[in-house]
Amino acid sequence: MSNRAAPTRPTLGIHHVTAIASDPQANMDFYAGLLGLRLVKRTVNFDDPGSYHFYFGDSHGSSGSLLTFFPWPGARPGVVGAGQVTATAFGVPAGSLARWQRRLASIARINAELFSRDSTSGLTFRDHHGMVIELIEDPHAPDATPIPGVHALDPSIAIRRIAGITITVRSHRDTAETFAAMGIISAHTTGNRTRLTFAASPSPSPQHTTSTTPTSAGSFIDIITDDAAPAGKSGAGAVHHVALRAADLSHQDSLRIALANRGLASTPVQERSYFRSIYSRERGGVLIEVATDAPGFAIDEPIESLGQSLRLPPSLERARQQIESALPPVTVRTPTPEQV
Numbered sequence: 297m298s299n300r301a302a303p304t305r306p307t308l309g310i311h312h313v314t315a316i317a318s319d320p321q322a323n324m325d326f327y328a329g330l331l332g333l334r335l336v337k338r339t340v341n342f343d344d345p346g347s348y349h350f351y352f353g354d355s356h357g358s359s360g361s362l363l364t365f366f367p368w369p370g371a372r373p374g375v376v377g378a379g380q381v382t383a384t385a386f387g388v389p390a391g392s393l394a395r396w397q398r399r400l401a402s403i404a405r406i407n408a409e410l411f412s413r414d415s416t417s418g419l420t421f422r423d424h425h426g427m428v429i430e431l432i433e434d435p436h437a438p439d440a441t442p443i444p445g446v447h448a449l450d451p452s453i454a455i456r457r458i459a460g461i462t463i464t465v466r467s468h469r470d471t472a473e474t475f476a477a478m479g480i481i482s483a484h485t486t487g488n489r490t491r492l493t494f495a496a497s498p499s500p501s502p503q504h505t506t507s508t509t510p511t512s513a514g515s516f517i518d519i520i521t522d523d524a525a526p527a528g529k530s531g532a533g534a535v536h537h538v539a540l541r542a543a544d545l546s547h548q549d550s551l552r553i554a555l556a557n558r559g560l561a562s563t564p565v566q567e568r569s570y571f572r573s574i575y576s577r578e579r580g581g582v583l584i585e586v587a588t589d590a591p592g593f594a595i596d597e598p599i600e601s602l603g604q605s606l607r608l609p610p611s612l613e614r615a616r617q618q619i620e621s622a623l624p625p626v627t628v629r630t631p632t633p634e635q636v
């Protein structure tokens with residue numbers, strides 16, 4: 297934990313995005329059912345064990361593919377605005393957008409709008425709470441690698457990773473400088489949208505990175521400058537934070553120092569069972585987590601059965617019966633027939 301003169305090793309990419317939802321089953325139906333993400337962990341909010349924490353991702357639960365939710369039954373709607381992640385973009389195979397349009401329309405009656413940005417085509421639509429989701433053609437992401445016996449969408453359509461996020465702030469400069477200090481570099485500005493890109497060839501930690509861990513090449517953070525945006529407020533349909541990847545604790549500490557050098561305080565390291573995290577709020581209002589790749593989601597259940605049963609950290613195991621009886625039952629339901 298010492299300051300050092302060497303330049304900070306860039307973050308390896310986006311680790312996960314976490315948002316608030318209300319009804320847990322509706323959350324499961326949208327992200328596992330409709331979008332075909334795998335539920336890779338069914339656990340509770342460690343800070344509030346009376347509520348679920350769901351992790352959705354690729355078949356392997358790879359860092360960089362994860363969208364997580366705190367589904368609080370009856371949660372009030374949030375306000376989407378300044379100081380938040382205001383869109384989450386998943387990377388999908390090139391040529392799959394028309395099939396996605398049909399799938400979204402036929403299963404959920406969602407009319408996804410086609411857009412083109414930075415020579416990339418994508419679809420934009422909202423989930424049942426109004427949270428903005430994008431699916432963009434993502435040639436940089438490796439093909440999805442299904443696990444035998446585990447249900448997954450066909451690799452020709454399956455979501456591959458989080459390709460990028462959009463953040464809205466009132467003034468982008470300080471926010472962009474904070475991300476730059478973590479190695480996410482400003483590429484260009486078009487209108488009020490500034491694109492930051494991750495280092496093209498991060499050197500991952502070999503012992504914790506499988507061939508399925510998505511590369512951060514081509515992934516991005518877009519900063520929208522909007523001085524008239526309402527202040528973002530936590531609640532259903534609002535993103536709570538974005539987590540960036542650190543290879544290990546020493547890499548995480550170097551990123552903490554980079555934040556400290558910009559006058560930004562971080563929390564002590566938090567034990568999150570599947571990764572270790574620190575949290576810091578940048579001056580534009582966005583809560584940034586820095587999470588380690590290790591130990592990953594197979595630490596407490598086999599990769600083949602990820603997400604099937606409620607997992608609890610050792611500190612909460614003693615209260616399992618009480619915790620389980622207070623949580624509403626939730627099942628992963630696959631739309632039938634497969635309407636794509």
Ligand code: ZN
Binds near residue numbers: 314585
């Ligand atoms: Zn998080």
